[in-house]
Amino acid sequence: MSEKPILSVKNLKTYFDVTKGLFSPKQIVKAVDDVSFDVYPNETFGLVGESGCGKSTLGRTIVKLYDPVEGSIEFKGQDIAKLKGKELKDFRKSMQMIFQDPYASLNPRMTVGEIIKEPMIIHNIYDNDEQREARVVELLKIVGLKPDHIRRYPAEFSGGQRQRIGIARALAVNPEFIVCDEPISALDVSIQAQVINLLKNIQKEMGLSYLFIAHDLSMVKHISDKIGVMYLGHMMECGPSNDVYHRPLHPYTTALLSAISIPDPDVAKAKSRIVLEGEIPSPINSPQGCAFCTRCSKATERCHKEKPQPIKVGNRLVSCFLYER
Amino acid sequence: MSLLEVKNLRTNFRTEQGKVQAVRDISFTLEQGEVLGIVGESGSGKSQSMYSIIGLLADNGEVESGDVIFDGKDISRKNFKNKKEYESFMAEIRGNTMAMIFQDPMTFLNPVLKIETQLVEPLLNHTKMTKAEARNRALELMRLVGIPSPEKRITQYPFEFSGGMRQRIVIAIALACSPKLIIADEPTTALDVTIQAQVLELIEELKNESDSAIIMITHDLGVVAKLCDRIAIMYGGKIVEIGTDREIFYEPKHPYTLGLLSCVANPEDYDEKELTPIPGSPPDLLNPPKGCPFVDRCAKAMKVCKVMEPSVKTFSKTHQCACWLNDSKAVRK
Numbered sequence: 001m002s003e004k005p006i007l008s009v010k011n012l013k014t015y016f017d018v019t020k021g022l023f024s025p026k027q028i029v030k031a032v033d034d035v036s037f038d039v040y041p042n043e044t045f046g047l048v049g050e051s052g053c054g055k056s057t058l059g060r061t062i063v064k065l066y067d068p069v070e071g072s073i074e075f076k077g078q079d080i081a082k083l084k085g086k087e088l089k090d091f092r093k094s095m096q097m098i099f100q101d102p103y104a105s106l107n108p109r110m111t112v113g114e115i116i117k118e119p120m121i122i123h124n125i126y127d128n129d130e131q132r133e134a135r136v137v138e139l140l141k142i143v144g145l146k147p148d149h150i151r152r153y154p155a156e157f158s159g160g161q162r163q164r165i166g167i168a169r170a171l172a173v174n175p176e177f178i179v180c181d182e183p184i185s186a187l188d189v190s191i192q193a194q195v196i197n198l199l200k201n202i203q204k205e206m207g208l209s210y211l212f213i214a215h216d217l218s219m220v221k222h223i224s225d226k227i228g229v230m231y232l233g234h235m236m237e238c239g240p241s242n243d244v245y246h247r248p249l250h251p252y253t254t255a256l257l258s259a260i261s262i263p264d265p266d267v268a269k270a271k272s273r274i275v276l277e278g279e280i281p282s283p284i285n286s287p288q289g290c291a292f293c294t295r296c297s298k299a300t301e302r303c304h305k306e307k308p309q310p311i312k313v314g315n316r317l318v319s320c321f322l323y324e325r
Numbered sequence: 326m327s328l329l330e331v332k333n334l335r336t337n338f339r340t341e342q343g344k345v346q347a348v349r350d351i352s353f354t355l356e357q358g359e360v361l362g363i364v365g366e367s368g369s370g371k372s373q374s375m376y377s378i379i380g381l382l383a384d385n386g387e388v389e390s391g392d393v394i395f396d397g398k399d400i401s402r403k404n405f406k407n408k409k410e411y412e413s414f415m416a417e418i419r420g421n422t423m424a425m426i427f428q429d430p431m432t433f434l435n436p437v438l439k440i441e442t443q444l445v446e447p448l449l450n451h452t453k454m455t456k457a458e459a460r461n462r463a464l465e466l467m468r469l470v471g472i473p474s475p476e477k478r479i480t481q482y483p484f485e486f487s488g489g490m491r492q493r494i495v496i497a498i499a500l501a502c503s504p505k506l507i508i509a510d511e512p513t514t515a516l517d518v519t520i521q522a523q524v525l526e527l528i529e530e531l532k533n534e535s536d537s538a539i540i541m542i543t544h545d546l547g548v549v550a551k552l553c554d555r556i557a558i559m560y561g562g563k564i565v566e567i568g569t570d571r572e573i574f575y576e577p578k579h580p581y582t583l584g585l586l587s588c589v590a591n592p593e594d595y596d597e598k599e600l601t602p603i604p605g606s607p608p609d610l611l612n613p614p615k616g617c618p619f620v621d622r623c624a625k626a627m628k629v630c631k632v633m634e635p636s637v638k639t640f641s642k643t644h645q646c647a648c649w650l651n652d653s654k655a656v657r658k
Contacts (some may be wrong), residue, residue, distance in 0.1 A: 191606070193588035242595055
């Protein structure tokens with residue numbers, strides 16, 4: 001792709017200090033450990049992984065809710081760590097977030113109108129309240145709610161409708177990039193498809209880029225152009241979604257994909273799973289070598305000692321010694 | 326004779342707003358060794374219908390009418406003089422011939438009791454085993470569900486186990502007395518995909534090795550496709566369609582089943598098909614619609630659907646569906 005990436009993450013590390021007490025040994029959770037990837041304009045980058053793999057932390061570090069320990073995040077060519085004052089405010093305007101839980105992410109004491117208007121007031125986008133109100137009505141229509149919903153409170157809406165309010169709020173400041181952190185996990189199947197289609201249509205009309213974080217692989221594959229697979233803070237494999245799904249390279253991706261249940265009885269009953277033994281190790285004492293070496297069936301001695309670096313295989317990046325030449 | 330026969334079951338909940346009709350006239354049968362999937366969205370009554378069968382309804386819930394015939398005996402509440410009698414009868418059955426696996430293993434297990442205590446409890450209650458025999462059986466169960474070094478793990482507390490391991494313990498407790506029927510309420514929803522695969526694998530092994538029947542309550546169509554022999558689709562407190570796995574997935578008759586199938590992405594496809602969501606949201610069971618529960622969201626709704634409940638049409642010995650579209654006498658307007 002000749003185009004410049006809108007978001008470029010390089011060797012990002014986000015650690016948390018979880019040391020208990022004054023004299024205990026230092027304990028560090030390496031939530032995101034040396035992750036790099038690019039997102040191009042108009043593209044959806046899907047991030048998948050099991051709970052505790054650091055995908056949400058990565059999303060939050062990108063919107064600058066957490067500060068990274070090392071590495072850089074470039075948004076439209078600017079390093080976001082160095083942003084201050086007006087530049088930082090502009091960055092926050094162009095980068096918005098949609099949260100997982102539509103019940104916890106909306107203030108129950110504010111009306112829908114107030115919720116959607118708040119970011120406009122903070123960023124001083126419109127001159128007066130009438131203009132803001134007009135924009136709110138417009139946004140409500142875009143996300144498929146009715147204009148008269150403006151005076152209601154979140155409690156009067158169902159989960160799917162609340163998620164639409166969350167999307168309208170994110171769109172209020174005309175962002176260029178939205179981080180969607182598990183936006184559909186809390187919703188029912190028939191409502192999930194509504195929200196996915198809405199996000200896709202908005203992207204087409206407004207030319208947005210998404211970072212789509214989820215653990216539901218089938219939905220991520222459906223919405224994303226590219227997929228990144230995370231495990232224990234590391235990016236194991238990253239590439240175009242059809243390639244990653246149909247020809248996984250990394251042993252973890254292979255196992256993760258084989259664990260998906262296909263909604264088709266003939267295929268599902270014939271499919272044999274690669275059932276991984278054991279559980280994800282704690283990110284406090286992560287393995288010295290490859291993060292996946294403790295559960296990998298193809299692990300060699302080298303995997304236990306050295307950390308594999310991302311290797312380019314075709315149009316993909318894989319962190320595994322198996323593909324080294 | 327079927328292992329379980331449910332006839333015209335109705336369950337209501339008293340709330341401040343009024344009577345919520347959670348389960349509205351459902352009937353089905355289950356044979357020995359069969360796996361029945363009950364699929365529906367939240368609020369469709371799938372969990373409450375099963376709680377009505379096993380007698381675990383909340384205090385404000387009550388079974389209004391219907392028969393539940395389990396293993397040749399009518400175990401519905403109305404056959405007992407008072408609540409106490411019913412409770413003591415059900416306590417004999419629960420954990421013995423009928424067991425339940427819950428969604429969240431952390432809230433199911435008692436955090437202050439050792440795994441051993443929780444595993445031997447059903448054995449001591451329902452069988453004549455001595456403590457030592459029960460402990461041996463508990464170790465055997467832990468091995469069966471794939472917990473490494475059971476001798477060491479049996480003395481630990483639930484917090485020392487991971488989510489997947491806890492769910493294995495819950496399954497082991499359910500299996501303790503070799504039940505004839507296991508009701509699993511979203512057993513894998515709280516787990517990660519790779520752990521989910523482990524647990525599903527375990528349930529599949531159990532299905533092949535024992536002749537227990539399993540009722541699997543879930544909203545995940547992938548899980549039912551993998552595990553179930555028959556599938557019942559619930560909507561608005563009713564079973565709108567029931568059939569074998571292939572009948573439901575390949576020849577769905579109800580517009581809701583069809584809608585449900587076309588709003589999940591099949592990752593096997595190369596070209597992403599546009600998902601077709603079902604517009605609107607599920608009906609309010611405080612005031613359930615008079616006719617078909619799906620009428621407000623159905624693209625093929627006719628006049629008759631609004632006013633009259635559709636009759637059940639039989640397509641094969643196993644396949645039934647309640648929809649006016651299948652009735653040639655319905656006025657198509």
